[in-house]
Amino acid sequence: MDSSNDDALDIIITNVVATFRTRCHLNLRTIALEGINVIYKPELGKVLMKLRKPKITASIWSSGKIICTGATSEDEAKLGARRLARCLQKLGFKVRFSAFKVVNVLAVCSMPFAVHLIDFTKNNRPIASYEPELHPAAMYRIKHLKATVQVFSTGSVTVTGPNVQNVATAVEQIYPLLFECRKPLCKS
Amino acid sequence: MSRAGSSCPGCGSANIERDDLYAQTQLVCVDCGYVVAEGSLNHEPGGGSGTSDVSYRRTTSAAKKPCVNLRKGLQRVTAICRILRVTREVEDLSQTYYTRAYQHENFLNVSLEKKEVLAACSVLVSCRLHDWPITLTTISCLLDADPAAVGAVFKEMVSVLNISVPVFSITDVIEAHSQEYKISSQHVPEELAEDYRALTKRAVALVELAADAWIVSGRKHIPIMMAAIYLAWQSLKPIKQRLKFTLDKFCQIAKVNKQRPALTRIIEMKEMLCKLGKEIPWVTEAVNPSNVVQLMEDILKHRYALLRRAMRTQKALLEEEQDSGDDSVTEETAPVKIPELTEHTQSTSSGQQCEQNTERANVLGTVPELHSNTQENQDPAPNWGKRLLFAPPCVIHAKIRRVERTELKDVTGDEEISDSEIDSYIRTPREAREFALAQKTLSSSEK
Numbered sequence: 001m002d003s004s005n006d007d008a009l010d011i012i013i014t015n016v017v018a019t020f021r022t023r024c025h026l027n028l029r030t031i032a033l034e035g036i037n038v039i040y041k042p043e044l045g046k047v048l049m050k051l052r053k054p055k056i057t058a059s060i061w062s063s064g065k066i067i068c069t070g071a072t073s074e075d076e077a078k079l080g081a082r083r084l085a086r087c088l089q090k091l092g093f094k095v096r097f098s099a100f101k102v103v104n105v106l107a108v109c110s111m112p113f114a115v116h117l118i119d120f121t122k123n124n125r126p127i128a129s130y131e132p133e134l135h136p137a138a139m140y141r142i143k144h145l146k147a148t149v150q151v152f153s154t155g156s157v158t159v160t161g162p163n164v165q166n167v168a169t170a171v172e173q174i175y176p177l178l179f180e181c182r183k184p185l186c187k188s
Numbered sequence: 189m190s191r192a193g194s195s196c197p198g199c200g201s202a203n204i205e206r207d208d209l210y211a212q213t214q215l216v217c218v219d220c221g222y223v224v225a226e227g228s229l230n231h232e233p234g235g236g237s238g239t240s241d242v243s244y245r246r247t248t249s250a251a252k253k254p255c256v257n258l259r260k261g262l263q264r265v266t267a268i269c270r271i272l273r274v275t276r277e278v279e280d281l282s283q284t285y286y287t288r289a290y291q292h293e294n295f296l297n298v299s300l301e302k303k304e305v306l307a308a309c310s311v312l313v314s315c316r317l318h319d320w321p322i323t324l325t326t327i328s329c330l331l332d333a334d335p336a337a338v339g340a341v342f343k344e345m346v347s348v349l350n351i352s353v354p355v356f357s358i359t360d361v362i363e364a365h366s367q368e369y370k371i372s373s374q375h376v377p378e379e380l381a382e383d384y385r386a387l388t389k390r391a392v393a394l395v396e397l398a399a400d401a402w403i404v405s406g407r408k409h410i411p412i413m414m415a416a417i418y419l420a421w422q423s424l425k426p427i428k429q430r431l432k433f434t435l436d437k438f439c440q441i442a443k444v445n446k447q448r449p450a451l452t453r454i455i456e457m458k459e460m461l462c463k464l465g466k467e468i469p470w471v472t473e474a475v476n477p478s479n480v481v482q483l484m485e486d487i488l489k490h491r492y493a494l495l496r497r498a499m500r501t502q503k504a505l506l507e508e509e510q511d512s513g514d515d516s517v518t519e520e521t522a523p524v525k526i527p528e529l530t531e532h533t534q535s536t537s538s539g540q541q542c543e544q545n546t547e548r549a550n551v552l553g554t555v556p557e558l559h560s561n562t563q564e565n566q567d568p569a570p571n572w573g574k575r576l577l578f579a580p581p582c583v584i585h586a587k588i589r590r591v592e593r594t595e596l597k598d599v600t601g602d603e604e605i606s607d608s609e610i611d612s613y614i615r616t617p618r619e620a621r622e623f624a625l626a627q628k629t630l631s632s633s634e635k
Contacts (some may be wrong), residue, residue: 032361085413098283106303117355117405118355121355122354122355126350126352129343129346131324131326131339131342131343131355132354132355132356133323133325133335133339133408134324134339134342134343134411136335136405136406136407137406151582152406153405153406154405154406154582154583156582173332
């Protein structure tokens with residue numbers, strides 16, 4: 001199914017960001033006073049609610065839009081979102097879980113070799129950009145996947161994309177390009 | 189000048205001149221002063237009936253000359269180029285880029301500060317395209333601007349104008365940077381003076397060596413260059429006076445601003461030099477950071493040979509560790525977890541792989557296959573850092589990921605082991621030896 005490269009590479013999803021709507025107006029003051037594990041931020045107009053299991057932080061706006069961050073998989077994000085909606089229901093709001101969408105997935109991956117970034121940038125000129133004085137990683141944007149890959153010289157790679165499948169595809173796509181520019185074994 | 193075809197009515201002479209009395213044009217006879225003709229007071233200089241014939245478009249059209257700020261910006265670009273003493277082509281190219289960027293919608297309505305930064309960025313871009321070594325930090329120092337702001341404008345400009353800018357490595361920039369240090373014989377006393385060419389050469393060699401030792405990658409260039417130049421300066425004449433000089437004092441006499449991270453870089457470089465200095469065959473006493481500076485010349489001269497020797501020593505050390513290591517885990521995962529999941533275990537399992545493929549042991553970045561041992565909770569990264577001579581600090585002090593250890597808790601040792609699992613158990617070499625020994629003693633005791 002996947003290429004043999006994937007078996008050796010461990011893609012660890014570190015963050016999944018998802019949004020959903022409650023289809024009703026939420027009174028932030030009520031949530032702040034009666035909710036547990038909440039932080040009210042009146043200057044930003046939102047309430048932060050943190051769930052223990054799954055470990056998720058949600059930003060709740062009065063319009064009913066909620067953004068959940070901190071999940072480690074898409075299913076966990078959905079589970080956390082549902083649990084959050086249930087918490088809000090218990091507080092007395094007529095919540096309806098709708099429009100759930102995973103917006104961003106952040107994953108890290110470690111290549112089994114170091115990468116020579118200057119060569120990598122030269123080979124992939126307009127798509128890859130590298131400014132060592134500004135940021136130590138080279139940035140590679142895959143337009144059709146809407147994914148951004150940051151490559152570090154130690155071989156670590158961080159990928160952000162709209163969903164887990166895109167992220168996995170991005171890693172598959174970038175592996176051969178990185179393999180070409182790997183650092184030589186022993187310099188003698 | 190005399191007008192043809194008109195004569196003075198007073199004296200008849202043809203010497204009539206045009207003489208303006210304030211705003212009034214008059215034709216006056218030179219000989220007698222008779223005013224032959226005069227224009228109206230509000231006479232337009234361009235022609236008599238000029239006022240009524242100017243079209244609406246002409247009165248409302250904008251002047252075609254370039255805007256004031258653009259001209260000032262171009263002057264600023266020229267000034268920066270002159271300060272940096274770049275070539276004519278670079279100056280022209282930077283002016284072209286500035287004009288193009290200025291007129292782009294992204295930069296048309298920005299603040300004057302940003303436009304000044306844009307001027308500097310256009311100089312930077314053209315320098316880069318002509319392989320003129322200049323760093324972003326130098327440019328931001330020139331402008332006294334925030335390097336982050338300069339970086340942001342630079343990135344925007346490059347993407348907007350679609351220019352592919354080549355990347356500079358640190359060795360390209362170091363020569364230009366070393367010229368800033370005022371330690372030639374005209375600036376400092378003879379004992380402390382150094383020719384910048386010798387200094388650059390040694391600093392470049394040191395930086396190349398540091399690049400192999402993972403000191404350069406991912407770090408800012410200027411502290412590394414400062415550390416390299418300081419160490420090179422010390423080693424070119426390792427007299428007591430120079431060795432006593434701290435980085436602070438050195439920066440004072442060289443009249444450069446000290447960079448804090450340079451201190452850490454110096455320590456790292458000295459550590460690296462110590463590792464290599466140990467391999468020098470004719471050095472008998474112990475090599476430590478305080479006396480490694482004197483050996484630096486030799487180390488740099490024979491750096492490749494010393495690197496090879498150091499790697500071989502490291503490999504020999506590892507093989508010793510593997511032999512003295514305890515029970516090794518078999519390749520197949522046993523259902524009951526053997527509680528000796530120490531680092532030795534990990535190293536021997538990867539050591540077996542090493543023996544199969546000796547090349548991989550020396551790879552500057554191989555991570556052994558984790559997935560065959562799914563029950564292993566040890567992260568192999570710290571081991572990678574120990575296995576290799578030089579490894580990046582993120583690997584040596586690796587963050588151990590918190591993995592869910594539920595499987596470990598469930599294993600009590602009293603699990604049912606099915607017959608097929610028992611049959612599939614393969615003895616490790618040590619167990620096989622012990623078994624053979626036991627068999628022998630049993631058979632001898634039977635006798």
